[in-house]
Amino acid sequence: MKTGASVYILGIDPGSAATGYAVLEDVVPVPRVVAVGVIRGGKKALSVRLAKIFSELQDIMQQHRPDEVAVEEVFHARNTKSALVLSHARGVALLAAGLAGAKVYEYPTRTVKQTVTGYGGADKEQVRKMLVATLGSAPESLDASDALAVALCHLRWSEGPVAPERKRS
């Protein structure tokens, strides 16, 4: 539970089948992982999966009261249809964050990878390994790990100059 005056950041990696989330507390010298996990929608109808993502994200925000929310941005994808489905889940994530009154930021995937690993073309496993090195641990699930990476990316950029690709949403 949030007690002090430190900033809580919620990172979200949205997906219609699996949405990763991670709550990071901005403490020195090492940010603390407060919560991390995956919301699974299963194979139910899209409106039912979206309702599950929405309801669980609302629970997470109510429990941890993040000050800022960072979400991965999707510009393009190899598969347009999957990018379209994914954008439905992103819309629901942005909605939940907006309704909770948090400041919402979006970061392109490449910026997240560049910030966390130093290489914009890093794969998910490399991102995960760098999170272990930086934070001491990282979740096994690559969806949850990606969400943690977005949260860490936002924390890094909120300390320094504004990321040129960052977007306030």
Add this chain to the structure above:
Amino acid sequence: MKTGASVYILGIDPGSAATGYAVLEDVVPVPRVVAVGVIRGGKKALSVRLAKIFSELQDIMQQHRPDEVAVEEVFHARNTKSALVLSHARGVALLAAGLAGAKVYEYPTRTVKQTVTGYGGADKEQVRKMLVATLGSAPESLDASDALAVALCHLRWSEGPVAPERKRS
């Protein structure tokens, strides 16, 4: 206000700037337009626009209690980026419908046009003219008119055989 046993259908044409909606009552010989309009998000941040779409759709559903909700489906768009943004609004519309407990259906744009005008390549103005001819009137706004077309399309297919492209969501 809904009083009888007739079926109410809510048609939604989602967009991040303007989301059209229309409530149609299934009565003979001519379906009755119960409500029709446009939710405008303006130029605010995406999370704020999504919150407005969500909140107004919730109000509409609370007021009219639609039994079934029909939403246009987007397979591809000339502009991928605008299709991605639009999918955020669709996600929020499907969420609102799912939370309200309505049955949710999706129809490809082409099926909507084919059903309403007899021609899958009809433009928005042709769709609007056919709605005037069929229902006696149609809204000036093409976003609202498109939403009315989705509602009418669903009504037509729910009376006859199941549209092959229809998807239960």
